[in-house]
Amino acid sequence: MTEFGKALTVAETAIPGLLIADLPVHGDSRGWFKENWQREKMIAAGLPDFGPVQNNISFNDAIGTTRGIHAEPWDKWVSVATGRIFGAWVDLREGPSFGTVFTSELDPSRAIFVPRGVGNSYQTLEPDTAYVYLVNDHWSAEAEYSFLNLADETAGIDWPIPLSDVEISPKDLAHPSLAAVTPIPPKKTLIVGANGQLGRALRDVLGEAPEYEYVGRDELDLSDPSFTSTRRWRDYATIINAAAYTAVDVAETPEGRAEAWAANVTGITALASIANENGITLVHVSSDYVFDGTKPDEYTEEDGVRPLGVYGQTKAAGDAIVATVPRHYVIRTSWVIGEGKNFVRTMASLAGRGIAPAVVDDQVGRLTFTTDLAGAIRHLLDNEAPFGVYNVTNDGEAQSWAEIARLVFGLTGHDPSRVSGVSTEAYFASASGPIAPRPRNSQLSLAKITSTGYSPRPMRDALADYLS
Structure with a gap:
């Protein structure tokens, strides 16, 4: 259930640059409202001024729909519009934090900033779940990605719904283990x-x-x-x-x-x-x-x-x-x-x-x-x-x-x-x-x-x- 009345706060995670935010959600008997991205307030709270240029929506019919783990060459701001998701993030960038894992549940009152090169994946915990993500580069077929298998034993992600019981695309099932991942180089x-x-x-x-x-x-x-x-x-x-x-x-x-x-x-x-x-x-x-x-x-x-x-x-x-x-x-x-x-x-x-x-x-x-x-x-x-x-x-x-x-x-x-x-x-x-x-x-x-x-x-x- 979405928690109303939170203060806008931003906190660091175990992965450098991966920031989790509590968002003010205002609700009454008619429903609720929130500012999904408000540049002035959110930069003041500690989020980077990452300059989004594209806004995408992912809608999921069923509980347990699982996507990822994908590391893209851009930053993204992920916020839930309806429903609830379990998120898992793995650092796939070159450097000492490579392989670090962070997990959290997201609902409309909690969002996350995912920096370039951090693998992200999401599992829906309610039906009719939709999450919105803003990115600071236009999608390109020439962009270089890195991927990690959802079931990788090194990452050891504790999925709320076992992967054997959920909907996963064949492409996501075929992603490599951590040992075979090509790290994302720095800019x-x-x-x-x-x-x-x-x-x-x-x-x-x-x-x-x-x-x-x-x-x-x-x-x-x-x-x-x-x-x-x-x-x-x-x-x-x-x-x-x-x-x-x-x-x-x-x-x-x-x-x-x-x-x-x-x-x-x-x-x-x-x-x-x-x-x-x-x-x-x-x-x-x-x-x-x-x-x-x-x-x-x-x-x-x-x-x-x-x-x-x-x-x-x-x-x-x-x-x-x-x-x-x-x-x-x-x-x-x-x-x-x-x-x-x-x-x-x-x-x-x-x-x-x-x-x-x-x-x-x-x-x-x-x-x-x-x-x-x-x-x-x-x-x-x-x-x-x-x-x-x-x-x-x-x-x-x-x-x-x-x-x-x-x-x-x-x-x-x-x-x-x-x-x-x-x-x-x-x-x-x-x-x-x-x-x-x-x-x-x-x-x-x-x-x-x-x-x-x-x-x-x-x-x-x-x-x-x-x-x-």
């Missing part, structure tokens, strides 16, 4: 721009486990609108966008401006839409170029953006778009150094060839080594840090490009005094073609990222390691 992390210097560092930091998928521009080009249809996006938990148009001077030309906006804004808009529609965490790497460099001290995450050139404008626009994704990290960084051609390697080469360069001395900031940047991204994800904007560079005193060049000369055994300073205007005076304006101050405050427990290496130490 994947997609690294976009995997062939760039940050992408290569992310591969080193994250590794080659199956849940990490690395794609270069030849496999996924953000400036190509067709990329949105290249994947089943519900299979991803996280997207790390390490791709961007970064040719800051070329961006000042008509052709470069179009390419910069296509990759850094239009492509990011599509990526953010995918994340919004599929509940994906989106990690996006931004730049000090969103600021004009006129602030006398470090820029914080709360400072308003004032980009000077086209590249900075596209990055600022991309940041604003990514901020519309509920689960997002915008990583602002500066002066990135990784594998491939970069300022540090150029200075080391000049030092070794006996060249005495003139280097800009009126732009101040910190280098960011891709190993530290990738480590910060992993730290935020692994520790489930609050979503939002984070500055990430290496630590230590900010320096000009000329001062960093002198450090490179000294660390490679050459005379730092060979490096002379020059103003930005003088350095670019003889350049042909447009030159993008640079922020003179690129110092980013690290207080927020360090408050989460991540401490970037001092810039000088990281530079010495890089050169060694």
Whole structure:
């Protein structure tokens, strides 16, 4: 018999993420009413904001109708409309809880949230029983399921009505034992721009486990609108966008401006839409170029953006778009150094060839080594840090490009005094073609990222390691 007047409560079970809820049911002589899914109240009570897109009803004529055990690649919210059922849930996901069992009766006043990969099965305890389930992905013949035999001895489910006495489909009777079950793998992390210097560092930091998928521009080009249809996006938990148009001077030309906006804004808009529609965490790497460099001290995450050139404008626009994704990290960084051609390697080469360069001395900031940047991204994800904007560079005193060049000369055994300073205007005076304006101050405050427990290496130490 349905219990009326319960308070809305949510409780954990022995299976991680499997949540059982008591629902308020209001009844009188005419019948009863309940809110089967009320997003605002139920999220406040502890249920996830799982974004249902399809609502199904299963009606069962007879007592003892038994269905399952099926593990689907989506989350579901199961609630009884009429009658009463016995439910059994078995964790069929990869990991230490694989094989864990939970059972409970459900009636209109009790419902359950079943996370992706947890096998679920139901046995009706009353005639004319109907249960409703909301799922957060549309049914697809291409979706991968996992199954468990209802009579599996390892699971040892104590069915109220013996399986020999109930109606079961031949297909359900043929499901494998637990020892033969293929576990449901975790959702994947997609690294976009995997062939760039940050992408290569992310591969080193994250590794080659199956849940990490690395794609270069030849496999996924953000400036190509067709990329949105290249994947089943519900299979991803996280997207790390390490791709961007970064040719800051070329961006000042008509052709470069179009390419910069296509990759850094239009492509990011599509990526953010995918994340919004599929509940994906989106990690996006931004730049000090969103600021004009006129602030006398470090820029914080709360400072308003004032980009000077086209590249900075596209990055600022991309940041604003990514901020519309509920689960997002915008990583602002500066002066990135990784594998491939970069300022540090150029200075080391000049030092070794006996060249005495003139280097800009009126732009101040910190280098960011891709190993530290990738480590910060992993730290935020692994520790489930609050979503939002984070500055990430290496630590230590900010320096000009000329001062960093002198450090490179000294660390490679050459005379730092060979490096002379020059103003930005003088350095670019003889350049042909447009030159993008640079922020003179690129110092980013690290207080927020360090408050989460991540401490970037001092810039000088990281530079010495890089050169060694």
